[in-house]
Amino acid sequence: MPICHACRENVEVDDKFCPHCGATLSTNSQSSNRGITIPTGGCMGPVVWALLGFGYGLIPGYFIQLMLAYPSAEIFSGIATVLDSSMGAIGFMFISAIVGVIVFPIAIAVRNDNNSRFVLSVFIHTITTYILIVLMTLNATPVNQHLQYPTHTPVAKGIEHLRQGEKYLDQEDYIKAIESFAAYINLNPSDARVYMKRGEAHRLLEQYQEAIHDYDKSLDLDHSSIWPYHYKGMAYEELEQYELAIQSWERYIEVRLLESANWKNSEQAANAYCNIGFSYIELGQNQKAIDNFNKALVIDPNYSCAFRGKEQATETTPATATPTPLVESSTSEIAQRINQHLEAARDIWDILRKDSFMSGSERTTKGLEAISHIDQAIQLDPLLHEAYQDKALIYKEIGMCEDSVLASSMAINLNPTGIDGYIDRMECYRTLGENALGLEQKSLFQLALNDGLEIVNNFSLKGQTFAKDVEELRELVEKNN
Incomplete structure (x- = not known):
């Protein structure tokens, strides 16, 4: 019976290709009547299996190694280090492909049947590659050192x-x-x-x-x-x-x-x-x-x-100490000057309310003029909560919400039972929140909601008219969670 000169296995006379290694067979016209075959490409068997091994190691074998490596990372710290590096996975692919090139052709000399050769090659490849990866990543993680994979900082x-x-x-x-x-x-x-x-x-x-x-x-x-x-x-x-x-x-x-x-x-x-x-x-x-x-x-x-x-x-200062007086004038004179400043501020405010054709810059200028009168009244009586309330309202109307919040807070501190301070501050917090982002927006909406709840819960009659505002604010807060 003829034999394949590539793998030395028996073949049939009519075969054109070796069923064992795939080498091309031809009939020599000078041969005996037995039809002895000789290979026309005897080296093709190992080459074909080397290419098959390379392809297997590059893709399927590589993914099998990754499946083994991740669970092993908790045991072998070197594997974990390589996996954390930005090119560590490429190292596994390289090792898997090289082992495939070596292991697959060896199976030709061990098994006769192609199927059994492939199964044996996969088994040897999986075990050999995994052992190599473990050995190369022990202790000093030589994969990182020799191949110099850049790791995350x-x-x-x-x-x-x-x-x-x-x-x-x-x-x-x-x-x-x-x-x-x-x-x-x-x-x-x-x-x-x-x-x-x-x-x-x-x-x-x-x-x-x-x-x-x-x-x-x-x-x-x-x-x-x-x-x-x-x-x-x-x-x-x-x-x-x-x-x-x-x-x-x-x-x-x-x-x-x-x-x-x-x-x-x-x-x-x-x-x-x-x-x-x-x-x-x-x-x-x-x-x-x-x-x-x-x-x-x-x-x-x-x-x-x-x-x-x-x-x-x-x-608590002893009598020998001389506290600094807040105001050095008579009570009646102070009251008169306070009223003059507040009336001047309210006159300007009336103009602002009635003149809807005034430009934005003109409104701001007029508003600040009114506030300057209020500030002079406050200097005469720093505990005058009505003045802070007027100041907060004007700041809000000219779009200076941050300043309005400060003035409203002062009005509330001096007169916690007044609803107007809470209303102005709630509206300004909401306006500021609508123009903010992220955590700042969430915080501002929450502050507005706090004031809204204060209005609804503690000012029964007038406060109920703001129930809808409170629900809208609650939705805005929840949306930002």
């Missing part, structure tokens, strides 16, 4: 922890926020801003010492940071360590002034002086407290916090 790997922590902080789940920030810090220990965020979570959990530690770490990493000084002051105040609180707030003021000289006239500056003032009251140093409240009043003559603090400090 720690910052990129930790971003998800940071975002999750910020989400938990916004949801007031402070314990989970701390855990997420800690996971991020483990990967990125030099990121000052995250210590600040974790400090906030600690402070809101009343873990004040841990908060101060994180604030200090944030300042160590970023000497230009500002807000940790402010929040350190708040934490020290809660611990009743008032001298340290004062030091933190004074340092906060210094850094802010270095950043911008204009900051000294801001509401944040007034608030900082008020914080210092209240701490001095706790230390029994009332005159220093009054001095700081006066600094706040120089910035904002209408600042209710400073008025309350100064009144408290004055009440």
Whole structure:
């Protein structure tokens, strides 16, 4: 019987191709009557199987290795490292293809039947490739070292922890926020801003010492940071360590002034002086407290916090101290001047209401003119809630909603039983929310809803007319969740 010279297997006389290896057979005209066959391409058997092995290793074999690698990553850390790298999977594909080229032709010499050869090749390929991958990724992860696959940076790997922590902080789940920030810090220990965020979570959990530690770490990493000084002051105040609180707030003021000289006239500056003032009251140093409240009043003559603090400090100041009088004129004269300013403001307001053809810039100019009269009345009587209410209304009508919110808040603080302050503030919060995005929008809609609920629940008659507004605000808040 003729044989194939490529694989040395028996073939039939009439066969044109070897049924075992696929080599081409031809009949030699000079051969004996037995019809001995010789291969015209004896090397084609191994080549064909090598190509088959390469193709198998490149696609099916590669995916089989991935299916084995992911569950193994928990046992073999080197595999996990390669999988995390941006080109690690390509390394697996390369190894799988090379092993296929070697393993598949070997099966020719082991098995006679093509089907059994293929099954044996797949089995040997799977085992051999997996063992090679495990050995190459042990300990020093040589796949990364020798092939130099670029891996993700720690910052990129930790971003998800940071975002999750910020989400938990916004949801007031402070314990989970701390855990997420800690996971991020483990990967990125030099990121000052995250210590600040974790400090906030600690402070809101009343873990004040841990908060101060994180604030200090944030300042160590970023000497230009500002807000940790402010929040350190708040934490020290809660611990009743008032001298340290004062030091933190004074340092906060210094850094802010270095950043911008204009900051000294801001509401944040007034608030900082008020914080210092209240701490001095706790230390029994009332005159220093009054001095700081006066600094706040120089910035904002209408600042209710400073008025309350100064009144408290004055009440507890010994008789030898001389409190600074708010107004140095007779009561009747003050009342007369207040009425003049308020009437002038209301006259301008009437013009604004009636003249619908006035341009936007003209309305703003007129509105600010009316507010200047109101401010002069407030300087004469800082506790005049009607003046703040008029001021809030005018600011709202000329589109200065942020200023309207501040004025409404003052009116509410001075007269919590008045509905107008809540109405103006609710409407302005909603307007501001409609022009904001993301978390800021959600926060503003929630503030508007809070005022709406206050109106509906506490002002039974007039408040019920705003029930529809409250439902709309509730839908806006839920939509942003």
